[in-house]
Amino acid sequence: MLAVEENPCGTVRSLPLRGLLNSCPAGVASCPASSCPFWSPLSPRPTLPEPVPLGPRAPAGRMEFSELIRTGRAQAELLSGPEEPPLRGTLCVTGHHLLLSPGPPSTADLWLLLLRSVDSIEKRVAGDSGTITLRCKDLRVLQLDIEGVEATLDIARSIEALSSLESVITSFPFFYRPKGLRLGDAWHFHPPECYYKRVAREVLLRSSQPLTGPQKRRCAEDEDLLRAVLAGAHPGARGFIVDTRSAQAAKQARMTGGGTEAKAAYPGWKRLHRPLERGRALQESFVRLVEACGDPEQSMDRWLSRLEGCRWLAHVKEALSTACLAAQGMEREGACILVHGAEGRDSTLLVTSLAQLILDPLSRTITGFQELVEREWIQAGHPFQLRCAHSAFSHARPKHEAPTFLLFLDCVWQLGRQFPLSLEFGEGLLLALFEHAYASPFGTFLCNSEKERCLCEVRTRTHSLWSGLNQLKEQRKLRNPLYVLNPLAIWPSVEPQSLRLWQGLFLRWTRPPESSEVAWEKVWQIVIEREKTEGSQPTAST
Missing domain, CATH: 2.30.29.30 (Pleckstrin-homology domain (PH domain)/Phosphotyrosine-binding domain (PTB))
Known part of the structure; x- marks a missing residue:
């Protein structure tokens, strides 16, 4: 069984797993400290953003x-x-x-x-x-x-x-009633226990930062938890803490109550800093890329200069490189991996979800990928309502906006391009997730946490996106007709010549060479004709 603990340091960790639910065990993301059994005056809980206004009923x-x-x-x-x-x-x-x-x-x-x-x-x-x-x-x-x-x-x-x-609750998902779908369908078809039991041989953890603060506080429960992780692995197992902040940023976090794991307090664990951009810097990179893609009059030199200057592909490279580091630690060294940044709801989820795609062949199926998004992004508390409030065109620049989920989808597209037979889904599913994360008739990406979704009754009053995407008429648009199950890990190249601009997203409305749907339909026709030909051939007698 999965063991999940929240310790007084304010972090949430679990074992053995490829992910965990980064929320209060009681399901309350912002419970008052005075009534929280996991809180003590010496270990303040993280400050959470303001909840989404619930508004009047429908x-x-x-x-x-x-x-x-x-x-x-x-x-x-x-x-x-x-x-x-x-x-x-x-x-x-x-x-x-x-x-x-x-x-x-x-x-x-x-x-x-x-x-x-x-x-x-x-x-x-x-x-x-x-x-x-x-x-x-x-x-x-x-x-x-x-x-x-x-x-x-x-x-x-x-x-x-x-x-x-x-x-x-006055948004369209609370009014949307499509034919053929029933409320409640596909909201509960992702039991995390099944996944954790299947991958229990490997240990990948995620959490928020330890709240050591300027006094360098320690947390015995947290130290015991990570000590138990190593003890439960093979003899002589090592652990790596992949911190998605720079060493300087982690040090500065102590002044506001955060911090890092002290080396002496966590024997057997080594901390590695792999800084990933987040927040406003990532949003500005996205904005500059879209601006460059929307200018059809620029010269080739100008275009290449702007593409490099926006640094979007650099962010893709850094995300894939960090995910490969975590995956290699488990696959090739048998190490235990803990990933965290500050709050554990952005770059942390980016790394752990990509590492699972690299290692786990079932996460590369349509159903497995849906489970991964549900488990590692939605249930883990990625604040979609804040991060995806605006896209690249809005003149407002709130500090909470960031296209972290879009960066994840771009990295997955890079994996699909480099390994065209290994993902059961194609570009259509990634485009659908991008669109629905920012504006959707379904309730899957509403709110910022499980608590808010519970308060808004999202699961009982809106339809799940997965129920819509899993209809037979939609599957042909999403499925990769060339897919072959690959039981091995897939290791992407992050060299500049290997990473490409995702034209199917960034250029699809401005310079489409050919409709992706038309191209997809042609591939399906070829596959179907080949299957018919093979099925009509007589089998050799034995």
Whole structure:
């Protein structure tokens, strides 16, 4: 069985495992210290960000929407990209969507945009009409030419208000009721015990930083826990603590109550610092990359200079290198690995989840990868509501925003490109996760913690993303038709010539060489025809 402990130092660690739930054992992420059985005055708990506003219950939310819609409809023309023809019709604003219904001559389908996916909005008027430019969180740029100046301004204000509502339970997932899905489906199909029992021979732990502080406090329970990890491994086992902060940053953390493990207090464990960017620096790198990708007029030299200057691929390299370090320690040296940064909810999860993909073949299946995302990101407390509040276009720059999960998806894409037969899923699943993490009709990525999801009743009042993605009609878009189970570890190259820009994401709306869906369909047709040919051939008699 999995043993999970939270010690008075404020860290959460478990053994033996490839991951753990970084939350209060009682399921309360911000319980008052006076009533927490794991708290003592000598070991303060970490300061957590402000909880997401829960807002009124859904019926009251419907009343609010009508107050925010200044103009319900107008005649407009939509320009959705250089390759797409303009679409003209009646534009409608609802509480959660922007709709465009084409006029009678057109046979096009209804165009629909989830307002939550709008990252920034620009408006300008000229004469008796106006233009609204919507920059979306999935990196699309849409232009709406609207008849009437007043209608343009009113629709722009409506979109601004409805796309930035803070209340969680008035968001679209609480209203979304698709056909063929039932509430509660696929919310509980990821029992972590099954995974931990399967990988119990290997020890990979994650936690937040120890709260040693300037007084260099010690925690006997934490020291006993890590001592037990080594004792439970093979004789002579060593342990490595992979700290995703620089040595200087870890030292400075002591002044605010954090710190690192003292060498004398943790015999058998060696600390390695592998700094990974987080927070604002990572967000700015993402923004500069998207800006470079959105400029089609620049020269090749200018493009390459901006690509290198944004340092996004450098972040990809550092993340994969650190994950390989952790994986090699377990696979080739039989060592126990503990990964932590500051809070254990960002770069820590990036490293542990990538290490599992490198080592564990079942994590490279569709079901296994869904379990990994659920276990290592959602249940582990990655604050999606804060980190993914905006994408690359917003003029606001809150300090809590960071595309850490997108960096993880990019690293997985690099693994799939270097090992095209070893991942059961393809680019389609990674793109879907990127889009749904920032704006989704499903409730999987809502809130910042299990406590908030419990308070909002997310699991009983919204649909799980996995139930939508696991429908048969969706599987063909997500599955890799060339997949062959590879029981071995996959070791990616991190040399500059081996890492590529993820064009399927960063360039798909600006310079698509060919629709990825069309290319994917062609591969599927080849595989199906080959299977039919092989099945029709007579077998040799024995």
